[in-house]
Amino acid sequence: MGLHKESSVNFGFADHLSYVFGKMMKRTSYRYLLLILGFPLHLIVFLFYRVKRKNDTYFTIRNKINTSLQTAGLKEKLIRDFKEQYVRKHAFFQEKVDEQDMNREVERIAQERYLKILAEKVDAEYKQQGFVKLTYISYFQTLIKKPLFLIVSLIPGILMYILLFLFSNFFIKFIFERLVMSIFVIAGVSVLVFTILYLSPFDPAANLLGEAATKEQIASFNHTYGLDLPYLAQLWNALKGIFTFDLGASFTGNEDVAASIANKFPITLTIAVFSLLMAIVIAIPVGIISATRQNTFLDYSFMFIALIGLSIPNFWQGLIFILNFSIKMQWLPATYNPQNMLSIIMPVIVLGTGLTASVARMTRSSMLEIINEDYIITAKAKGLNERQVLWKHAIGNAMIPIITVIGLLFGDMLGGAAVTEKVFNISGLGSYIVDKQFIPDIPAIMGGVIYIAITISLVNVLIDILYAFFDPRIRSKMKQL
Amino acid sequence: MNSYKKHALKLSREYTQANFAWVLSFVVCLIFLVNSFNYKEGTIKSFVFTIFLVYAIFTMYQLFLTWKIKKDLLKFGDIQPITRKLGYIQLLSILSANIFTASFAFNLIKKKKTPEYTFAVFMVFTQLFVIAVSTFNLFKPYVTDTFLPAMGVLVGILIFQIVTLILVSKYVQDESAPSWFLIITIVLIITSLTGNLFNLLLGISLVLKTRSHDRSRIMKWNTMWNKITRNSTAILGMFFIILMLSLSVCSKYTFDYDMAVENDYGSLLQKPSLEHPFGTDDFGRDLFSRIIFGARISLLVGFASTIIPLIIGGFLGAIAGYYTKRADNIIMRLLDILYAIPGILLAIAIIAAFGANTMNLILALSVGAIPSYARTMRANVLMVSNYEYVDSARALGSSDLSIIFKQIVPNSLAPMIVKATLTIGGAVIATSSLSFLGLGVEPHIPEWGNILKVGSTYLESHSYLAIIPGLAIIGLVLSFNFLGDGLRDAFDPRMD
Numbered sequence A: 001m002g003l004h005k006e007s008s009v010n011f012g013f014a015d016h017l018s019y020v021f022g023k024m025m026k027r028t029s030y031r032y033l034l035l036i037l038g039f040p041l042h043l044i045v046f047l048f049y050r051v052k053r054k055n056d057t058y059f060t061i062r063n064k065i066n067t068s069l070q071t072a073g074l075k076e077k078l079i080r081d082f083k084e085q086y087v088r089k090h091a092f093f094q095e096k097v098d099e100q101d102m103n104r105e106v107e108r109i110a111q112e113r114y115l116k117i118l119a120e121k122v123d124a125e126y127k128q129q130g131f132v133k134l135t136y137i138s139y140f141q142t143l144i145k146k147p148l149f150l151i152v153s154l155i156p157g158i159l160m161y162i163l164l165f166l167f168s169n170f171f172i173k174f175i176f177e178r179l180v181m182s183i184f185v186i187a188g189v190s191v192l193v194f195t196i197l198y199l200s201p202f203d204p205a206a207n208l209l210g211e212a213a214t215k216e217q218i219a220s221f222n223h224t225y226g227l228d229l230p231y232l233a234q235l236w237n238a239l240k241g242i243f244t245f246d247l248g249a250s251f252t253g254n255e256d257v258a259a260s261i262a263n264k265f266p267i268t269l270t271i272a273v274f275s276l277l278m279a280i281v282i283a284i285p286v287g288i289i290s291a292t293r294q295n296t297f298l299d300y301s302f303m304f305i306a307l308i309g310l311s312i313p314n315f316w317q318g319l320i321f322i323l324n325f326s327i328k329m330q331w332l333p334a335t336y337n338p339q340n341m342l343s344i345i346m347p348v349i350v351l352g353t354g355l356t357a358s359v360a361r362m363t364r365s366s367m368l369e370i371i372n373e374d375y376i377i378t379a380k381a382k383g384l385n386e387r388q389v390l391w392k393h394a395i396g397n398a399m400i401p402i403i404t405v406i407g408l409l410f411g412d413m414l415g416g417a418a419v420t421e422k423v424f425n426i427s428g429l430g431s432y433i434v435d436k437q438f439i440p441d442i443p444a445i446m447g448g449v450i451y452i453a454i455t456i457s458l459v460n461v462l463i464d465i466l467y468a469f470f471d472p473r474i475r476s477k478m479k480q481l
Numbered sequence B: 001m002n003s004y005k006k007h008a009l010k011l012s013r014e015y016t017q018a019n020f021a022w023v024l025s026f027v028v029c030l031i032f033l034v035n036s037f038n039y040k041e042g043t044i045k046s047f048v049f050t051i052f053l054v055y056a057i058f059t060m061y062q063l064f065l066t067w068k069i070k071k072d073l074l075k076f077g078d079i080q081p082i083t084r085k086l087g088y089i090q091l092l093s094i095l096s097a098n099i100f101t102a103s104f105a106f107n108l109i110k111k112k113k114t115p116e117y118t119f120a121v122f123m124v125f126t127q128l129f130v131i132a133v134s135t136f137n138l139f140k141p142y143v144t145d146t147f148l149p150a151m152g153v154l155v156g157i158l159i160f161q162i163v164t165l166i167l168v169s170k171y172v173q174d175e176s177a178p179s180w181f182l183i184i185t186i187v188l189i190i191t192s193l194t195g196n197l198f199n200l201l202l203g204i205s206l207v208l209k210t211r212s213h214d215r216s217r218i219m220k221w222n223t224m225w226n227k228i229t230r231n232s233t234a235i236l237g238m239f240f241i242i243l244m245l246s247l248s249v250c251s252k253y254t255f256d257y258d259m260a261v262e263n264d265y266g267s268l269l270q271k272p273s274l275e276h277p278f279g280t281d282d283f284g285r286d287l288f289s290r291i292i293f294g295a296r297i298s299l300l301v302g303f304a305s306t307i308i309p310l311i312i313g314g315f316l317g318a319i320a321g322y323y324t325k326r327a328d329n330i331i332m333r334l335l336d337i338l339y340a341i342p343g344i345l346l347a348i349a350i351i352a353a354f355g356a357n358t359m360n361l362i363l364a365l366s367v368g369a370i371p372s373y374a375r376t377m378r379a380n381v382l383m384v385s386n387y388e389y390v391d392s393a394r395a396l397g398s399s400d401l402s403i404i405f406k407q408i409v410p411n412s413l414a415p416m417i418v419k420a421t422l423t424i425g426g427a428v429i430a431t432s433s434l435s436f437l438g439l440g441v442e443p444h445i446p447e448w449g450n451i452l453k454v455g456s457t458y459l460e461s462h463s464y465l466a467i468i469p470g471l472a473i474i475g476l477v478l479s480f481n482f483l484g485d486g487l488r489d490a491f492d493p494r495m496d
Helices: A002-007 A013-024 A028-037 A039-054 A057-072 A074-092 A099-129 A136-144 A147-153 A158-166 A170-198 A204-209 A215-224 A231-244 A257-292 A297-311 A314-328 A341-371 A374-381 A386-423 A429-436 A442-470 A472-479 B002-011 B013-035 B046-076 B081-096 B099-109 B115-139 B147-171 B181-194 B197-211 B215-230 B232-254 B257-261 B287-322 B326-340 B343-354 B358-384 B388-395 B400-411 B413-436 B448-456 B464-491
Strands: none
Touching: A013 A028, A013 A136, A013 A147, A013 A158, A028 A039, A028 A158, A039 A136, A057 A074, A057 A099, A074 A099, A136 A147, A158 A170, A170 A231, A170 A442, A170 B326, A170 B343, A204 A215, A231 A442, A257 A297, A257 A341, A257 A386, A257 A429, A257 A442, A297 A341, A297 B413, A297 B464, A314 A341, A314 A386, A314 B413, A314 B448, A314 B464, A341 A386, A374 A386, A386 A429, A386 A442, A386 B343, A386 B413, A429 A442, A429 B343, A442 A472, A442 B326, A442 B343, B002 B046, B013 B046, B013 B099, B013 B232, B046 B081, B046 B099, B081 B099, B099 B115, B099 B232, B115 B147, B115 B197, B115 B215, B115 B232, B147 B181, B147 B197, B147 B232, B181 B197, B181 B232, B197 B215, B197 B232, B215 B232, B215 B464, B232 B287, B232 B464, B257 B287, B287 B326, B287 B358, B287 B400, B287 B413, B287 B448, B287 B464, B326 B358, B343 B358, B343 B413, B358 B400, B358 B413, B388 B400, B400 B413, B413 B448, B413 B464, B448 B464
16 A cells, blocks of 8 residues: 555545555455456456457567577577486485486476566566556556546446455455454354254254154144254254344243343343453452562462462352352352342352453463563663553553453353353353253254354454554554555 | 572572472461361360361471571571481471472482482372372271272382382482383383372383483483472472372272262261261262262363364364465364354253263363364464474475474474363363253262262252362362463473
8 A cells, every 4th residue: 555655646546446456356365256246347348358458569579579489499498407407306315217207397397487487578578668568457457547437337346346445444454354254253153053953862852742742743843943844944044043133932931032042141241241340450450460579479379379260160169159158157149139239249250260360360471571571671771660661661562462362261251151150040141051951942052152152253353353453563464465 | 699699599499399388388277277166166176176286387397497498598508418307307297198398398308309209209199198098998887899909009019119219319310320220110110000190200201311321312301300390389280180090090999989879878968077088968978989989080071171172173283284375274264163162152062962971071072172272283383384394304305294293293292282281170170060060971970060069959058068079179170270380381491
């Protein structure tokens, strides 16, 4: 982009589009995408291009140079050179030279080299005469620069132009690519989870209707829930259901799965978000203190406690909390109750412990790495005091990897919520999935797992975007395309 | 001069370990003290209080040793022989099962410590603990038929190990060992079948030193193990893991499986006593035996669900990292899908589909862990494949496969091993969590999660049923995490 700005003073929108087009055509996957999206347009332009190419000087020049090179005997000379190299190489490794193999190999290498030299010569000649080599891409680029063409072709090539527009700004392009990627991941997750449940050897109909069920009853059950359809049809229904938030009714209780999930998701998310906040508020200061007082008693104790926090199973911690704070001291209620805000404290602490511990450890190691960097030493050498160095130069950079880790661990936390929810008797999404797995209630489990996965993907997309926004290194990397 | 001595204090391995030992010993003391009072009746439990007193004495002595070491270091710059001699008294603390002070004492009495010495010390500790734990069976009304012969063998091995320890501390040098150690080595490796992997480590180490004349190899081995053994928490973690392993092997012969699974309505929900050290559960099953047998499942699931993804993920990651571009894209994008589902949720989905049993549990946990191993491996391979020796192998005409598996993979294994050690703990937690939800190991098998599940219903009246299995889980997981941290520090070249 920068380069282009320098070369043309009248930097117009059409010029920019043409530039982006040229850049995108260099990447195979984008090339196909552009050609497919603008197919009707490309069809017409290509016909014009064929006509134009016939009159182009390029091919005449190429023919001229080709004959001149052939008369000079370049190819024979190349073959001779390569043959000699081949024989020497084999002599060095003390291998036998097979005449036929050698000829074939040498011929191939010589031909490659010959074509390369030819192309170089033609290009040089061409440049000397002051022409631009005519290819389909350059032809199309010159066309886009003409406003009239742009207006005429806007309707048939609208999809392609939208893509070009999206890619014309590196930041929009990044967000767009990231979103497309997560849509693929979400689709992949849906297919995977559905397939796992489809392969299940259990028969929900028999489990639900009991052993006394007749064949007709089972068949009608399977028909109601579409379980008698072939794999692909069921998969299609499931995917459609996931993306339209309509997963049908669950096998037991005949309740609307999407609605139940929507009812149970808020509490799971609330607890997870509070745990996350707790982790950030506690872990980051602890990590920074540990790093700045490395190898002191305080550091050892913090890290020891953090490691214990990592090693405690959620459910055991929950039980011990209930035993001490609910049964023995009677400070907090043992089970969750939406009306009583006090009852959310224990679940939040239990769910957040592991995250707090890992973030504290991560902050410490990230800080230690930064503190030993050269630029920190420089800052100290220039006379900044500890506090300035720490707050102005170290912490900002140390936080960058921690944000990613928090994003990843947030996923684990949503996944692990099932255990905590069971201990505190919270009717969230995690315990919903666990309750439904005995039948197995396919739509409910699938919906629960996939919507959690989608949430996690979106959180990670958000973090990546924020990241790109704040980290100058990533921004400059993105600009390079 | 003064700063040199302060430096000696900082550098001294013994001083750090002395501090570590007394702090932990003190913490254990406090725990015993808190538990030695019966708060409701206001009386003292004499048994627990006696244990507290014993621990308190050794902790005081440990404090004295720490003070003495500090004085020596500040005054002379190194520890005086008389202080080292004083360490012999602290050896007695092994009788109170105080592993912290006892292992410190062994470190103190010997000035030049080879890795073999540490292995031998912990080998003896492990054996002592296995025998001590098994001896609790004597208080039971009956023991298994194999109890006496098994205990005989264990004690025999212990005597052999003590002899080995003395020989090792006398004759094994930093770089070599006398060749007659080879006979001991063979016996060591055979006796490691009892699950005491310190035997195996010591055996391998001795083989290396008696047979190999490659000094650089021996030095490399020494440096690595010195780093690990210097780290008190890492070596203690390793000790606990190997103790659990050894117990789960030996328990087959020294413990009665029926006590752990057969109902005994004559002794329901009994409080801890000598016959039932951890009490009994609602079916009258002995909790102590159940915990011991539970270690087996936890270790099995933990190791299996780490090794399977390690191999599959490692292979995929190596391929993706070596054949960049297309293979990389396809493999990593497919694994991204797997990575988007949290491990526990994926495991729940798989178990919901295929049923709850140990085999499915291992598979379910393995599948979810593949992507993270693949990522680690890929990052390593990307780094390693740029090194000169890979280029030279290619120039010499090695095939891609041989380059990957002979040059690249061995050189990118270290971070994988560290990662594996750190994730075994996670697998142990996941196993017990799923069992607790009724989604893991079958309910009739004594597994820590299952035991906890039963215990959680008696939280109010018999809380020890829930507390003890949890402590076992934490102990094992903490050990793996300590060992993993130690390994990471040892393998990380930046720590040099």
